[in-house]
Amino acid sequence: MDRKTLVNHIRHRKSCLCVGLDTDPSKIPAGMDVLSFNKAIIDATRDYCVAYKPNLAFYEVLGAKGWDILAETVEYIGKEHFTIADAKRGDIGNTSGYYAKTFFETYGFDSVTVAPYMGKDSVEPFLGHPEKWAIVLALTSNAGAFDFETLMAENKPIYKHVLEKCSSWGTSENTMYVVGATRAEQLSEIRAIVPDHFLLVPGVGAQGGNLEEVMRFGMNEDVGLLINASRSILYASSGNDFAAATSAEARSMQQVMANFIS
């Protein structure tokens, strides 16, 4: 999906919500399988979101059949939503080229999350595929983000080096960043470095970020945000009414977003 189409979906649905399909077999209603659950979640949220992000770990753990479920999930999502393989791959040269092929061609995703540790040769193979995107980890929202991502090198944290260097390798048409920032000050600093890029923001919802703050300080003129919620939407209710609860939760986030998206 190219940028223009993504932005059109965002403006049309007045939403930049991304639903994280971290489908945990131990948390879904009894008797339901992962694929049926995913389909029910997709049906319940389709009108309120613009993107879906299956988390690969939850599919890989099922063995080969998990990959079939992943393929069927992507097919069920269809072409009207942006798809993100949350795989956090990071390797080099021809190896990363195979990862790009896996997610872009074999499974048809629009984008893959990529770990930057190994540098340019771990990011570049994901670029240069028309209408496909690398979403590079910059600042994540977990406690461990303070171990290496925020170490200061040459007067700025490592994650700012990642934003700057990756932006010289790709463009705002093929690169996005994972930015688990929910504080105004951080978001403003990040926007100063990457004014045009889309940011994928986790940590809003179950992980506690402030949705309004992210909209207010993270948006650019193309909105430029995909805000992810996983558990708060997937497991909004553990009862038979789970689809209705999921729908209501997605809608309530969308309504906050609509106040900011003209």
Add this chain to the structure above:
Amino acid sequence: MDRKTLVNHIRHRKSCLCVGLDTDPSKIPAGMDVLSFNKAIIDATRDYCVAYKPNLAFYEVLGAKGWDILAETVEYIGKEHFTIADAKRGDIGNTSGYYAKTFFETYGFDSVTVAPYMGKDSVEPFLGHPEKWAIVLALTSNAGAFDFETLMAENKPIYKHVLEKCSSWGTSENTMYVVGATRAEQLSEIRAIVPDHFLLVPGVGAQGGNLEEVMRFGMNEDVGLLINASRSILYASSGNDFAAATSAEARSMQQVMANFIS
């Protein structure tokens, strides 16, 4: 596999060779499938190596059937060699827990390569599994290693921060490091930080590192090295004699190693 067993295999075979199973369908003899090729390579190298390292990208790109081939490959390797899932996974908390489960339980690997960017919560879920190992990327052997891994923070490069912090999270019984260092000076500096840990050293062989230099400056009293070769062994010949050529290449590396392993 626990450390004592691994060290026994190394001393018995007088080898610390790891064979990287980066099996590229476009490079194997015509008419041969990936699994048959892997089995032929394993048969040809079994006596000269102590570890096998399938590179996940080459299996994932085949879709669900690639994971079945991976499982059959691991089963064929058996219990007398240390197995490494070269997956470079890196996520947090329960997600990384599922990756650990995938590789340690679903596929029965002894170890997984792990990307440290996201910090403690991306490494810790791979620790605490008896006889299983996290092999953390520290200094890699690609050009991109100079983008972030060698940035100086608090007077030392990021990769040294990784070595120090990870060593406070795990032990030399459950953590190893990827160290693509082949120069004496670098290896000595790294050994000063992690004297007891095993190091997985890529970049020797087709990528051009000096095997004798690595043995001389990288060994500790338990040998403490796994030296990987992939392409130079897998594709030693493209003809029908490929297995014999592979065997000869593995044996020639083993013989250099034998000079250092008493």
